[in-house]
Amino acid sequence: MPADLAVIGLGSHGLPLAQAAVGAGVDTIGYDPDRARDLASGRLPGTGAEGALTAADVRRMLSGGFRPTADPRELGRVRTAVICAPAPAGPSGGVDLGPLAEAARALAARLRPHTTVILESPAGPGTTEEFLRPLLESGSGLTAGRDFHLAYSPGRTDPGNRTHGYAATPKVIGGLTPACTESAAAFYGRLTDKVVRARGPREAETVHVLETNYRHVNLALVNEMAVLCHDLGVDLWDVIRCAETKPYGFQAFRPGPGAGGHGLPLDPSCLPHADATPGNGLRMVSLARDINARMPQYVIQRATQLLNEHGKSARAARVLLLGVTYKPDVADQQGAPAQEIALRLTERGASVSYHDPYVPHWSPAGRPVPRADSLYEAAAEADLTILLQNHRTYDLQGLAVKAQLLLDTRGTTPAGAAHRL
Template identity: 70%
Template structure:
């Protein structure tokens, strides 16, 4: 049976889009571009399959849809840019079967200019069709926030920039079936740069509060009280929270070597955020030392090893570097995470704590890396011998906080 929509790439960007489309009554098929992290629970995927979502037996079915959205991942490349391998593979597969009048939309995080300078030639060469004349081409930044129940595709505005005005309107007609508001950009480069700004805004502001965390610890100031007070300002301030590092799939981009001016603040933010796992380990070692214990031989329990609360996604999680550094110091590291049944670090299995409270009571140091909803932090603070809270989630005075 023909589908209205093909979502190419079923990772953190594609599956939520497909889920929203199925919920809106749009006949949807999904096509994997390679190994991808699954942001949905098995129950959510089963519900999608029960309501019409399917994966095609052959890529030929991609040529029977009206709209195709490429959501392939773009991980960091060795040269510091973005790896477009899966985007190219998705485009080649689609181009081999694409028919005239198809609307093609790219949602993968990319550098400005990618839709026109990279994706367009691949599609045109493979299909023999011309973008803007024979098929519509547009870019729309993905605005998925996994696990956020307040903002869904329905109430999150979608930005769209088409190669031509007609391309923009065709993409807008599709997204209008999913969201309450569509925002039209001048073109694909502007829409791509929206994604760049939104991603870098997050990383730069997290870097600022991470630096404030280090400063406040040096000054003996309660950072979390500072944040509590600062966020009461009704203008000119948006609260971010520090943490053990920055994970996730959206890679900050400084455009070094790719534009007349690199984004120096973004480059610095990457350096600051990249140093946080080391800082957490330094704080951990200092706490152990203050309590008469050495990191060597210490039993350290890590709580929450995913990059985000209440998700099983471990993409770029700082927990891996923290565990690696602790083990290199001779610590005996174990972990607990309700979403991760097994965990390997540096090709070594990390022991999983079955009984959370018993493990916290037995550990010389417990480090909260991710605040999963199931954690009773008040109870943990009572049971743990020594608790380092990197998320500021424990009650005041119940733990040592970042």
């Protein structure tokens, strides 16, 4: 049965796109060999990569006509195909384009003339033209820009954001040709209130680079400020509260135990495909990556100091971790610093448990961590409780009263109720 849209890759970018399309009345299939069976049964795969979507959301999508599939033959019967394959970190710290290549080959073998192909996977400048285009053309025998439309649009999904939903977030489009841009813009115009046309795919890809790096660089700055302010005995959260009253030239970022998330900091000079962008690299990005990567170790350092100050050792200490996702109020664990913190504490001999209302089972690096059933009892019994993610369901005032020792890495507990990062 033909469809208007195929979403290839049903993870943190693909599922929200499919949800928006179904809600707009677009006949949509979703291709993902790993997740299609669960989704077709109205279940979430349980990988934590679905962002803020729930099983109830998936069932509503199914009732609206959404058809998850693991059959690549379905890709040959659509008008528009949007590739949302994951782009995880590679061995060298860059982006692994393997999943994107698999998605491209599956589509290329069934690609028909006049189809509009849009890449939404995280990508650096040149990926659409130098990596994706050759795979599509060689696998289909068609020519991009002549036989089919090709464009890039950076994903801007923000899981759990109740203010900026899909329709309220402008979509940036950069096509291989003006006709490619207009075809992609016509598609997204059905889903969003505003479409912004970039000059081409490289400009659109670089929008993704700038937006992602902006977050990581500013997080790195405020994370360094957290360490400095602790050493100086300065209340950083009060500093931020005052600084954000400035009506221009400042945007508040807040520190935490690490960056996390799907958007990797990206230096375009290290792209994993031919003809990578030449010239100077982004040294600020490399430095930001290093600073943010050190934050889990800093949390361990602070935790150890707090235990020592209260006559306890990390070895054999009972440590409760609260919130192991990378964002509040979602189940997504992509890049969450909680995993490294749990492993490092275990290596130091601590007895680690966790609580998270969105994560029923947790096994960082394949090592199961016991889940606390009763939050307040677990906090009262633990030698140290570490708040890693401030889910809305947590009563931080109550936790501060119950916990023997509370380290707040998010600065959300009432002033004086806990030790802050």
